[in-house]
Amino acid sequence: MQVNKKEEVTNKIMVEFSKTIEMFDLTPLEARLFAFLYLSEKPLTLDDMSDAMGKSKTSMSTGVRSLLELNLVTRVWKKGERKDLFQANTQLFKTFMNTYINKWIDATKHQNHSLVEINKLLVEQKRSDFTDDLASVDNRLNDIIDFHTQVEALFREMKQD
Amino acid sequence: MQVNKKEEVTNKIMVEFSKTIEMFDLTPLEARLFAFLYLSEKPLTLDDMSDAMGKSKTSMSTGVRSLLELNLVTRVWKKGERKDLFQANTQLFKTFMNTYINKWIDATKHQNHSLVEINKLLVEQKRSDFTDDLASVDNRLNDIIDFHTQVEALFREMKQD
């Protein structure tokens, strides 16, 4: 009866915690998996996870791999244990936020670069083509570039704190 | 030939701009639709959009409705025009960021509330149940609550600037 209480409460926490994790662009499975690993303090095997979450071992394998790539989970070695063991990173704020902020910075920087390239072509085009249409598109494009610059700057600020 | 050039360049911008917009949790259709509306400075009808984007009018209708709810698009009235006209909000940074940040604050606040409720139950449970299991879950839960509080605080800070 005690164990059931623990499972029950763990489940409730998982449901809520997963919702937040999904906002960091993890899939539902990845989110639940991380929440579960985080709440189980001990390192777990793929079979442990599969049993506890009622999903296939294949799903656990792919899910854990994603979490490893995001540095949210670590593979752990234990003497005499043949199966792979995985453990959730405990520094929630630092790891989730770092990954997330970097993702934004990378993306906006990259998109901005592409937009600046397009702008070069557009400016070139305007020289030989005396239509007002192109000028209006160019105005909008510059605003879009500004927008990207501002977003990137904002996320860079967040990194400081 | 000039019009084609404009379309060509508009298309390129749309592709890049859409990627960024999708990061604000808009669907691909919503993102492309907004980008298109933004680049066309004139208010457009559902039929205009449908033709230009090669998607059904129904899609345009639902897409525009989402954008309206997010305050990214405004319905515009024009004398003698029977069809509904829609126009993109031009204050990109302000509108996108406001909506996004508020979404995070709302979500984290709400989830934190749920977690605190669970914690109350858990503390109560610990009183009658002298297992160490529950204590360990409680520790984790408190860390998760801290995490939510920190995320909420960070997004609140962003709001200032």
Added chain:
DNA sequence: TTTTTCGTACAGTTTATACTGTACGAAAAA
């Protein structure tokens, strides 16, 4: 060595999401 057990590649299936076309009420036009 052979046998067992691990993790995962891959193909197929289920489930969710995006999208379309028809139909219909509301309102303008005839």
Added chain:
DNA sequence: TTTTTCGTACAGTATAAACTGTACGAAAAA
């Protein structure tokens, strides 16, 4: 009034994502 045209509800279809089960190479156990 009747007719046309608007926007959208709704049901059905296509496309994408999540998930499963079998199969197999690698490595430990026998």
